[in-house]
Amino acid sequence: MSDEEYVYDEDSGEWMSASDFAAKQHAASQVExxxxxxxxxxxxxxxxxxxxxxxxxxxxxxxxxxxxxxxxxxxxxxxxxxxxxxxxxxxxxxxxxxxx
CATH class of the missing domain: 2.30.30.40 (SH3 Domains)
Structure with missing residues (x-):
């Protein structure tokens, strides 16, 4: 078991690592x-x-x-x-x- 923190993503309804969640939030905030x-x-x-x-x-x-x-x-x-x-x-x- 790793020491990485997990965060609940309300959009997908899944638990994901904090680093993955931060990367997803950053990608969503970028406007094309x-x-x-x-x-x-x-x-x-x-x-x-x-x-x-x-x-x-x-x-x-x-x-x-x-x-x-x-x-x-x-x-x-x-x-x-x-x-x-x-x-x-x-x-x-x-x-x-x-x-x-």
Whole structure:
């Protein structure tokens, strides 16, 4: 018999080792963000806009083909946080970008 601790997983209804349970929780907390064509996005990626977008509150339009550098994932599967000249706190929907 080992000295490893066991934890009851309510989702599966089984007892599992604490290390396996922690790995399962970590995998479940990871959100997979995909761009308009299905590529997986990660922090620091560069993306290109596939559609002209009117930016609310900035009175500016981001044109199709605009390069956005160094994106950050927000934890939502459809939103990415990024910076662009003159626009602070820009959040884009993943369906309007393509990984470069």
């Amino acid at each position: 963000v995909r761009d308009a064509v299905g590529n997986i996005l990660a922090d620091g990626d560069q993306v290109t806009l596939i559609k002209d977008l009117d930016v609310k509150g900035a009175g500016q339009t981001l044109k199709r083909g605009t390069l956005i550098k160094s994106i950050r994932l927000t934890g939502d599967a459809q939103e990415i946080d990024c910076r662009f000249d003159g626009i602070k706190g820009l959040v884009l929907r993943a369906e309007f970008v393509r990984k470069r």
